[in-house]
Amino acid sequence: MTNQKNHDNGQNPENDKEPVVDAPNNKVKFEIYGEEMLEKRVKSSGNSGRVYLPPNWVGHKVKIIRTD
Numbered sequence: 517m518t519n520q521k522n523h524d525n526g527q528n529p530e531n532d533k534e535p536v537v538d539a540p541n542n543k544v545k546f547e548i549y550g551e552e553m554l555e556k557r558v559k560s561s562g563n564s565g566r567v568y569l570p571p572n573w574v575g576h577k578v579k580i581i582r583t584d
Contacts, residue, residue, distance in 0.1 A: 546581055
């Protein structure tokens with residue numbers, strides 16, 4: 517059988533998703549698992565921004581979330 521979506525029931529599969537409820541200021545909730553967390557301000561660096569992290573984090577994977 518080929519890769520086909522079943523639309524015989526007359527429903528749009530995108531309607532199966534839960535409605536999105538915006539938090540105040542249109543913020544989104546992220547839930548992640550990790551080892552450590554730091555809260556820092558981004559400093560200006562040329563035409564972009566920079567965040568300094570501890571040297572023992574070098575080579576590890578990080579995720580950055582803008583909170584304000």
